[in-house]
Amino acid sequence: MKKHKFIHQRRPQWKKFEQFLRQVSSRSLSKLPADKISTFSQLLREISHDLATIRSRGWGHELTSYLNDLVARGHNLFYSAPPTNFARFYRYLAADFPRLFRANIGYFLIASLLFFLPMGVSWCVVQNKPELASRVIPEEYLSQFDNMYGEEGGLNSDTENTTEGNTDSEESEDSETDSFGDQRATMAGFYINHNVGIALKCFALGVLLGLGTVYTLLFNGIFLGAVSGYIISQGNGDRFLSFVISHGSFELTAIAVAGGAGLMLGNAIIHPGQRTRFQSLQVRGLEAVQIAGGAAAMLVVAAMIEAFWSPADIPNIVKYSVGSGLWLIVFLYLTFAGLQSDRRLPSQHSLSNSPQQGDQHR
Known part of the structure; x- marks a missing residue:
C-alpha cells in the first residue's frame, strides 16, 4: 500500500x-x-x-x-x-520507571555529560593542584573533610563511641546500642532530605527553559569533583572511596536521571510543536514527573546505604566488592527492567532517538 x-x-x-x-x-x-x-x-x-x-x-x-x-x-x-496502591507502586519501580528512562535516554545522556564531565575535570585538576580547592570549596569545609577522612578522623567515630563502656554494664550496652540506631536513623533522614532535594532542584528548574537544570548539574558536578580530588590529594583516598562507592551508584546516577527529567521540561517549553507551551508541558511533563519520581526513589535507597552501610566498620575490600556489585545492579536495572513492557508497546522506543522526538506534533 x-x-x-x-x-x-x-x-x-x-x-x-x-x-x-x-x-x-x-x-x-x-x-x-x-x-x-x-x-x-x-x-x-x-x-x-x-x-x-x-x-x-x-x-x-x-x-x-x-x-x-x-x-x-x-x-x-x-x-x-x-x-494508586502498593501493586501499582511496585509496577512503577519494577517496570514503568526503567522503561520510561530508556524511552527518553537521550536526555539522560546529555545530563550525564553535564554532570560527570565537569566532575571528572575538576577531580583531576584539584587532585593535581589541591591549592585550587579553596576556589570552589569553602575553607571550613576543607577542614571538615580533613577531620572526617584523616587517619585520626571519624567516619566511624559514632560506631567507636557506642563500644566504649561495654564492659561497664548491660544497661550501658543497651543504651549505646539504642543511641547508635537513633544516630543512623537521623543520618538517613538527613541524607534523604538533602539528596532528594538536589534531584528535585535539578528537575524543577527545568521549567526555566532547562537553564536551571544545566546550572545545577554543572555546579554539583564541579563541586563534587573538587571535593573528591582534594580528599584524595591529602592521602585519604582509600577511606573516602570505600565510603562513597556503595551509595554513589544510586546517588550519582539518580542526580543525572533527575537532570534528564528537568531537560525534558525545558525541551517541552522550547519546542512545543503546534501546541501551546502549557499543553506541551502537560503532555511531556507527565513522563518527566514519573522519571523524576524514580530518581527520588533511587536517592532514598542511596540515603539508606549511606547512613547504615557506608560508615560501618567493615574491611574496605568488602565495601569495594559490595559497591562494585551495586553499580552493576543499577546498570542492569535501568537497562533490562521492564523489557516486557517495552515489547508490548515497542513504539515507545522511538522516544530515545532524540530529545526532541515526540514533541513535534504535526
Whole structure:
C-alpha cells in the first residue's frame, strides 16, 4: 500500500484517538463504560501498529513523531488510570520507571555529560593542584573533610563511641546500642532530605527553559569533583572511596536521571510543536514527573546505604566488592527492567532517538 493511500485510510482513526485523549483525563478513564475503555485500548494497539509500519517503511519523521506522540500519551493515560496502591507502586519501580528512562535516554545522556564531565575535570585538576580547592570549596569545609577522612578522623567515630563502656554494664550496652540506631536513623533522614532535594532542584528548574537544570548539574558536578580530588590529594583516598562507592551508584546516577527529567521540561517549553507551551508541558511533563519520581526513589535507597552501610566498620575490600556489585545492579536495572513492557508497546522506543522526538506534533 502506498503512503498517501495508507494515510488517507488511517487518518480518521488517528483523529478519533486524538479527540479521545483531549476529552478523557487520567482520573476519569477508569470510570468510563467498559465499551469505551475497550475502544480506547483497541485504538491504542492499532495506532501502535500504524507507527511500526510507518517507521519500517521510512515514510517521514514528521508523521512518525505525530503518531509516536499519540501512542506515548495514550500509554500514559492507560497506565495512570488505576488508583494508586502498593501493586501499582511496585509496577512503577519494577517496570514503568526503567522503561520510561530508556524511552527518553537521550536526555539522560546529555545530563550525564553535564554532570560527570565537569566532575571528572575538576577531580583531576584539584587532585593535581589541591591549592585550587579553596576556589570552589569553602575553607571550613576543607577542614571538615580533613577531620572526617584523616587517619585520626571519624567516619566511624559514632560506631567507636557506642563500644566504649561495654564492659561497664548491660544497661550501658543497651543504651549505646539504642543511641547508635537513633544516630543512623537521623543520618538517613538527613541524607534523604538533602539528596532528594538536589534531584528535585535539578528537575524543577527545568521549567526555566532547562537553564536551571544545566546550572545545577554543572555546579554539583564541579563541586563534587573538587571535593573528591582534594580528599584524595591529602592521602585519604582509600577511606573516602570505600565510603562513597556503595551509595554513589544510586546517588550519582539518580542526580543525572533527575537532570534528564528537568531537560525534558525545558525541551517541552522550547519546542512545543503546534501546541501551546502549557499543553506541551502537560503532555511531556507527565513522563518527566514519573522519571523524576524514580530518581527520588533511587536517592532514598542511596540515603539508606549511606547512613547504615557506608560508615560501618567493615574491611574496605568488602565495601569495594559490595559497591562494585551495586553499580552493576543499577546498570542492569535501568537497562533490562521492564523489557516486557517495552515489547508490548515497542513504539515507545522511538522516544530515545532524540530529545526532541515526540514533541513535534504535526
